[in-house]
Amino acid sequence: MEMSEKATFGENDHKRETICIFGTGDFGRSLGMRLLQSGHPVIFGSRNPQNSTLLPSGAQVLTHAEALKECKIIFLALHRENYDFLLALSNLLDGKVLVDVSNNLRMNQYPESNAQYLSQLLPKAIVVKGFNTVSAWALQSGSLDASNQVFVCGDDDKSKQQVMDVARSLGLTPLDRGSLQAAKEIENYPLQLFPMWRLPLAIAFGLTVFFFVYCVVIDVIHPYVTKNSDVSYKLAISVPNRIFPNVSLILLSLVYLPGVIAAFIQLQRGTKYKRFPDWLDRWMLCRKQLGLVALAYAFLHVLYTFIIPTRISVRWRWIHSMIEESKLGHVTLLLCTAHAALFGWNRFLQSKWYRWGLPQAYMLGIVIPCVVLVLKLIQITPCVDRKIIRIRQGWERIPKTKQALV
Structure with a gap:
């Protein structure tokens, strides 16, 4: 009995955080696959959970509302134009960590960064900017022939550290860029030529x-x-x-x-x-x-x-x-x-x-x-x-x- 309890304790001690992903495009699928390989349970939030044939095996697929009830960290692999649907879920996002991985089509496309816009849209959620400089290819290839640096910024230090811990578990190197004010600069990085x-x-x-x-x-x-x-x-x-x-x-x-x-x-x-x-x-x-x-x-x-x-x-x-x-x-x-x-x-x-x-x-x-x-x-x-x-x-x-x- 004692050995069984110790074994259970050891398993729970090394259990990784369950991660939710909104967005089933190339980046969302690649991120989910990499998280699963690193030992993270992964839940995809989808408008149509039945249509999940392209998603990595081992990931759970639920509706957006059901997925939010299961996870504390949510990766938004979505374009800024698609953020509005989150307003209907605002009561479920209270205290949740939203990781904004979006980029724009050109530098300084909007007056504020996508992450700041998301923070204004959902004031009860904790927004962290990160992972936007990592490509879907880099996630699939295990960062071979690609940069493994992840720039992270946010106003809540604890939440930011949680996201940085996820990055480390994937074999990436997180770099703390400070508060959410730095998000605009981080979003411009992928658009710069050979920085x-x-x-x-x-x-x-x-x-x-x-x-x-x-x-x-x-x-x-x-x-x-x-x-x-x-x-x-x-x-x-x-x-x-x-x-x-x-x-x-x-x-x-x-x-x-x-x-x-x-x-x-x-x-x-x-x-x-x-x-x-x-x-x-x-x-x-x-x-x-x-x-x-x-x-x-x-x-x-x-x-x-x-x-x-x-x-x-x-x-x-x-x-x-x-x-x-x-x-x-x-x-x-x-x-x-x-x-x-x-x-x-x-x-x-x-x-x-x-x-x-x-x-x-x-x-x-x-x-x-x-x-x-x-x-x-x-x-x-x-x-x-x-x-x-x-x-x-x-x-x-x-x-x-x-x-x-x-």
């Missing part, structure tokens, strides 16, 4: 313009002004082939710099259970895109290297580009930086290479990579590395005020 590429492309463009102007000044304008020598032909090949490796090397270092900064922040805080600053979060989210842009610049460097007559330095550049295309992480960065330093080892102390007092472009290109390598060297020293590993395994530093109380 994670904007920052990397902006950085690459800025670096390209800077190095182009810089190289033109020291390689084209300086000879013309001082020696009346026209070397404008360099604009076609030589100048771009100075730009590409420098930009590529800096972008490669920017891939690893946020991870190093994050480690030092955790060291200073003595815990991993605090959010990083927003700018660092954003930076870390686009590291893959930074790496791909760096690879593209390295590839351009390879193409331009084929055009230049083969010299010893060109062979070194070819090796440099091949290293950059590998996946050796910090070793790649170290070798690339070492190559750039060796390439101009005899120019650092010779004043003739400092035209108008300006250093060569590659000298500027290795500044950030050297900073990253120095910080990483500090980080991998045994005493620092052991502490970082402990923090990332869950250890927390106890503040002195709490130590005194203990």
